[in-house]
Amino acid sequence: MCGKTTSAYDAASLMDMLSAQYDRAYQGGSGKAGKMMEWITDMDGAILLFIQDAVRNPGLTPVFIAITVLGNGAVVWILTAMGLLIPRRTRKTALACAAALLLSLLINNAALKNIVGRIRPYDTIPGLVPLIGRPWDYSFPSGHTASSFAAAWVLYRRLPKRFGIPALVLASLIGVSRLYLGVHYPTDVLFGAVSGIGCGCMACVLVSALARD
Numbered sequence: 001m002c003g004k005t006t007s008a009y010d011a012a013s014l015m016d017m018l019s020a021q022y023d024r025a026y027q028g029g030s031g032k033a034g035k036m037m038e039w040i041t042d043m044d045g046a047i048l049l050f051i052q053d054a055v056r057n058p059g060l061t062p063v064f065i066a067i068t069v070l071g072n073g074a075v076v077w078i079l080t081a082m083g084l085l086i087p088r089r090t091r092k093t094a095l096a097c098a099a100a101l102l103l104s105l106l107i108n109n110a111a112l113k114n115i116v117g118r119i120r121p122y123d124t125i126p127g128l129v130p131l132i133g134r135p136w137d138y139s140f141p142s143g144h145t146a147s148s149f150a151a152a153w154v155l156y157r158r159l160p161k162r163f164g165i166p167a168l169v170l171a172s173l174i175g176v177s178r179l180y181l182g183v184h185y186p187t188d189v190l191f192g193a194v195s196g197i198g199c200g201c202m203a204c205v206l207v208s209a210l211a212r213d
Contacts, residue, residue, distance in 0.1 A: 077151035100203035149196025
């Protein structure tokens with residue numbers, strides 16, 4: 001299923017829905033933290049259904065599938081790091097990129113996913129249809145997004161901007177592809193981006209510190 005459904009949202013109806021959900025979540029004035037989490041969950045669902053009903057189309061679907069494949073197993077970033085190992089002047093960047101990917105794997109995929117244990121959106125949002133095979137692991141945070149931003153941030157910080165900026169654009173597109181394909185909540189992708197940047201920063205600091213020793 002890749003075309004628009006009959007219950008298509010427009011931007012105004014999406015905002016009306018989110019506003020109504022926010023108002024419902026705060027009725028009664030108690031348990032604000034729990035109500036905020038409920039509103040965030042509802043917002044996630046509304047955004048994914050909006051993408052499914054108003055954005056998906058047969059022309060975009062194969063494009064986003066191809067983009068998300070680039071992030072499978074962080075393959076595009078691993079190949080980039082391997083390429084950077086060849087010139088002597090970029091070997092430290094390659095090591096920082098590899099360190100960032102390893103940190104992201106340990107923090108996001110091995111630890112946070114299993115600690116949080118968030119069920120995938122297609123299993124909790126009625127009517128949401130994923131456009132690719134259903135991943136076997138938990139949803140939060142998005143591993144594709146986290147690894148992409150981890151590597152892209154290293155490239156942005158250590159390479160000329162003509163290379164770093166396209167890397168960040170690709171990382172962003174990989175994150176958006178996870179929403180378009182219906183396999184992650186928006187908050188999964190948002191946190192994955194933030195966490196990935198943090199991993200990239202840590203890797204840059206680590207490699208710089210080791211290079212001074």
